[in-house]
Amino acid sequence: MHCTLLGVPVQSGTGRRGCDMGPNGLRAAGLAEAIAALGHTVRDVGDLKPAPQRPVSHPNASIKALPETVAWLDALVEKAYELSAGALPIFMGGDHVMAAGTVAGVAGHAKDKGRPLFVLWLDAHPDFHTLESTESGNLHGTPAAYFTGQEGFSGIYPDLVAPVDPANVCMVGIRSVDPAERTGLRQAGVTVHDMRAIDENGIAVLIKAFLERVEAENGMLHVSFDVDFLDPSIAPGVGTTVPGGATFREAHLVMEMLHDSGLVTSLDLVELNPFLDERGKAAILLTELTASLFGRQVMDRPTRSYG
Numbered sequence: 001m002h003c004t005l006l007g008v009p010v011q012s013g014t015g016r017r018g019c020d021m022g023p024n025g026l027r028a029a030g031l032a033e034a035i036a037a038l039g040h041t042v043r044d045v046g047d048l049k050p051a052p053q054r055p056v057s058h059p060n061a062s063i064k065a066l067p068e069t070v071a072w073l074d075a076l077v078e079k080a081y082e083l084s085a086g087a088l089p090i091f092m093g094g095d096h097v098m099a100a101g102t103v104a105g106v107a108g109h110a111k112d113k114g115r116p117l118f119v120l121w122l123d124a125h126p127d128f129h130t131l132e133s134t135e136s137g138n139l140h141g142t143p144a145a146y147f148t149g150q151e152g153f154s155g156i157y158p159d160l161v162a163p164v165d166p167a168n169v170c171m172v173g174i175r176s177v178d179p180a181e182r183t184g185l186r187q188a189g190v191t192v193h194d195m196r197a198i199d200e201n202g203i204a205v206l207i208k209a210f211l212e213r214v215e216a217e218n219g220m221l222h223v224s225f226d227v228d229f230l231d232p233s234i235a236p237g238v239g240t241t242v243p244g245g246a247t248f249r250e251a252h253l254v255m256e257m258l259h260d261s262g263l264v265t266s267l268d269l270v271e272l273n274p275f276l277d278e279r280g281k282a283a284i285l286l287t288e289l290t291a292s293l294f295g296r297q298v299m300d301r302p303t304r305s306y307g
């Protein structure tokens, strides 16, 4: 397989500084080398730069850094669209607001191909706030509402060419949801597997059901991996830790199943904050998990299936 790494050092979507070091944290942890060691070709095209700022504003006074964030999204939608036509893009964040750009860009490409886009959202949070509903004003809480075409983003975030059908979005690992998000998710019809669903069913059952749908519908699959999907004890390098996250084995199993499915067409690695990390712990784990997604396994398996 051929992959392209793009750094997206955006941090204007969070309340904490340090995510701008995320791409270099992943480089230092050996992300490119780990993927190449599995027999793939990897090209690191360096870091994206934001577009010039537009004069955007919104009546919600709590919103932070709107023009800066929009400038990143303007550049990223275009870049993600362009990259998704070639080698499999891996977007190294940067805070999670960047998924507004990556998913919108990749969705444009899926539309060109006449294939539906599915999104697997691995996160403690649904990031389903609109510009009206955000309480913290941190725009990394908004990307999933935007790319599924919820109201209130038009004329501010880049225009969506192809909103993702909320029914094609599957969120796993969720354990911190604001009231407005809960209502919005239910109304839109997003599949949300919270931690209780993982505890009760096992993560494999949930992932398998989703992958079967993607396959049956000949979908493209974007995976958006927020570091806080993982339990903070194994991944401390993130600004929005929530206790009770995915374990080391649950996370690797998801990645191994994604590999075996052969369905993944693009990937975000987001919210890594090297300033908050402990001796590269989260950066290294994220790299190892990505290696599982690209085919690293403990033993050869007789059948390559996620079933």
Ligand SMILES: NC(=[NH2+])NCCC[C@H](N)C(=O)O
Pocket: 095, 096, 097, 125, 127, 129, 134, 135, 136, 137, 138, 140, 141, 176, 177, 178, 226, 228, 240, 271
């Ligand atoms: N990508 C993230 N880490 N998002 C955390 C969002 C937390 C909270 N729901 C907010 O809107 O502020």
Ligand SMILES: [Mn+2]
Pocket: 096, 123, 124, 125, 127, 140, 226
């Ligand atoms: Mn997130």
Ligand SMILES: [Mn+2]
Pocket: 123, 124, 125, 226, 228, 229, 240
């Ligand atoms: Mn999160």
